[in-house]
Amino acid sequence: MLSISLASSVPIHDQLVAGLRGLIAEGKLVRGDELPPVRQLAADLGINLNTVARAYRDLTDAGLLASVRGRGTIVIATVERAAGPKAEERKRVEAGIAAALSDAKIAGFTREAIEAIAVRQIERLWKTP
Amino acid sequence: MLSISLASSVPIHDQLVAGLRGLIAEGKLVRGDELPPVRQLAADLGINLNTVARAYRDLTDAGLLASVRGRGTIVIATVERAAGPKAEERKRVEAGIAAALSDAKIAGFTREAIEAIAVRQIERLWKTP
DNA sequence: TGACAATGTATCAGAGTATGATACATTGAC
DNA sequence: GTCAATGTATCATACTCTGATACATTGTCA
Numbered sequence: 634m635l636s637i638s639l640a641s642s643v644p645i646h647d648q649l650v651a652g653l654r655g656l657i658a659e660g661k662l663v664r665g666d667e668l669p670p671v672r673q674l675a676a677d678l679g680i681n682l683n684t685v686a687r688a689y690r691d692l693t694d695a696g697l698l699a700s701v702r703g704r705g706t707i708v709i710a711t712v713e714r715a716a717g718p719k720a721e722e723r724k725r726v727e728a729g730i731a732a733a734l735s736d737a738k739i740a741g742f743t744r745e746a747i748e749a750i751a752v753r754q755i756e757r758l759w760k761t762p
Numbered sequence: 763m764l765s766i767s768l769a770s771s772v773p774i775h776d777q778l779v780a781g782l783r784g785l786i787a788e789g790k791l792v793r794g795d796e797l798p799p800v801r802q803l804a805a806d807l808g809i810n811l812n813t814v815a816r817a818y819r820d821l822t823d824a825g826l827l828a829s830v831r832g833r834g835t836i837v838i839a840t841v842e843r844a845a846g847p848k849a850e851e852r853k854r855v856e857a858g859i860a861a862a863l864s865d866a867k868i869a870g871f872t873r874e875a876i877e878a879i880a881v882r883q884i885e886r887l888w889k890t891p
Numbered sequence: 892t893g894a895c896a897a898t899g900t901a902t903c904a905g906a907g908t909a910t911g912a913t914a915c916a917t918t919g920a921c
Numbered sequence: 922g923t924c925a926a927t928g929t930a931t932c933a934t935a936c937t938c939t940g941a942t943a944c945a946t947t948g949t950c951a
Contacts, residue, residue, distance in 0.1 A: 644937085644938060644939090645938080645939075646938080646939090651861050651864070654861075654864045654865065654868055655860060655861070655864040657864075657868055658863070658864035658865075658867035658868050659864075670897075670898055670899085671898075671899065671900095672897090672898075672899095680939080680940085681939060681940045681941080682899095682940090683900095683901095683938095683939070683940065683941085684938080684939060684940080686899065686900070687938090687939090689899085690899095690900090697868065700898090700899060700900090701898085701899075701946085701947075702898065702899045702900065702945065702946040702947065703897070703898050703899070703945085703946040703947025703948065704897090704898070704899085704946085704947060704948080705897090705898065705899080705947095706898090706899080710868060722869040722870075723869075723871075725865070725869075726862065726865055726866045726869060726871065726876075726879070727879055727883075729858075729861065729862035729865060729866075730859070730862045730863075730866075730879060730880060730883055731784060731883055732780050732783075732784070732858065732862075733855065733858035733859045733861075733862050734787070734859075734880075734883050734884060734887055735780070735783045735784040735786075735787040735788075735887065736783065736787075736854070736855055736858060737855045737858075737859075738787035738887050738888065739783055739786060739787050739826065739839060740851040740852075740854075740855060741851075742852075742855065743888075744884060744888035747855075747884060747888075748884060750855070750856055750859060751859060751863075751880050751884070754856075754859055754860055754863050755863060755873060755876060755877060755880070758863055758864065758867045759867065759872075759873035759876070773908085773909060773910090774909080774910075775909080775910090799926075799927055799928085800927075800928065800929095801926090801927075801928095809910080809911085810910060810911045810912080811911090811928090812909095812910070812911065812912090812929095812930095813909080813910060813911080815928065815929070816909085816910090818928085819928095819929090829927090829928060829929090830917085830918075830927085830928075831916065831917040831918065831927065831928045831929065832916085832917040832918025832919065832926070832927050832928070833917090833918060833919080833926090833927070833928085834918095834926090834927065834928080835927090835928080892951105893950100893951095894949100894950090894951090895948105895949085895950090895951105896947105896948090896949080896950105897946100897947080897948085897949100898945100898946080898947075898948100899944105899945085899946080899947095900943105900944075900945070900946095901942105901943085901944070901945090902941105902942085902943075902944090903940105903941085903942085903943100904939105904940085904941085904942105905938105905939090905940085905941105906937100906938085906939085906940105907936105907937085907938075907939095908935100908936080908937075908938090909934100909935085909936075909937095910933105910934085910935085910936095911932105911933085911934085911935100912931105912932085912933080912934105913930105913931085913932085913933105914929105914930085914931075914932100915928105915929075915930070915931090916927100916928085916929070916930090917926100917927080917928080917929095918925105918926080918927075918928095919924100919925090919926085919927100920923100920924090920925085920926100921922100921923090921924090921925100
């Protein structure tokens with residue numbers, strides 16, 4: 634369900650955060666779901682338990698997860714929020730998309746190719762099943 | 763023309779690389795343009811010249827810039843490439859877009875909002891003036 | 892009720908990276 | 922040919938990532 638790359642320059646815990654955020658965004662993890670214990674996930678991925686704990690803590694601080702010592706970690710994020718995104722979040726999101734698209738442009742992607750990729754991913758994330 | 767955030771967790775030289783890639787992708791920097799000397803750009807941004815040099819070197823290694831000792835640094839990237847993007851680049855680009863969109867989804871963006879943002883940015887980058 | 896397993900958290904160490912201060916090498920102009 | 926301008930190399934310091942290990946909390950079950 635989750636995969637990481639030890640060769641990548643992006644920190645492992647950031648890869649985990651991105652992966653878990655992706656699962657939540659896709660709806661594969663919903664409010665109330667239990668996450669695997671840090672030791673189990675760490676063993677499955679061949680990394681240290683502290684690295685998984687770091688990712689859990691980051692997402693807990695971000696308000697997406699909740700951890701209780703002795704019990705475990707669950708998802709508390711709800712994708713549909715009552716209030717819309719804040720200005721700060723909008724800025725961050727736009728910057729992230731701009732960086733990805735700039736990269737695509739320089740890499741030689743045509744407008745049609747990048748539009749296809751974007752549309753497909755948006756449909757995958759925002760589809761109403 | 764370029765701005766950085768010292769408070770951000772992303773390294774300064776990576777911010778510079780992203781910013782310069784963005785300028786190249788937008789066409790504000792084209793093949794042959796001279797970049798400011800590392801000392802000048804460093805002074806303008808209030809950072810060390812090594813940090814700017816690092817960004818220049820990264821982009822030189824990526825084939826976007828060319829530096830000559832004593833002369834300066836110029837842009838050699840051409841946005842329109844003869845060959846299409848490689849599979850590895852496609853994977854990287856898709857991962858970047860997926861991360862940005864997942865972030866947007868969890869932040870509460872609606873499909874319409876994120877589509878508008880994506881379309882606007884794609885048009886800005888790929889417009890044919 | 893008490894012992895124990897399961898789970899998250901804290902502490903510390905080693906390796907790597909980012910940033911900066913400083914010195915060096917190369918180019919071109921006068 | 923000297924000198925200013927520019928990129929590059931070297932070294933130091935602080936910070937971060939990852940991991941090894943120990944601790945604290947929760948719940949179960951005999």
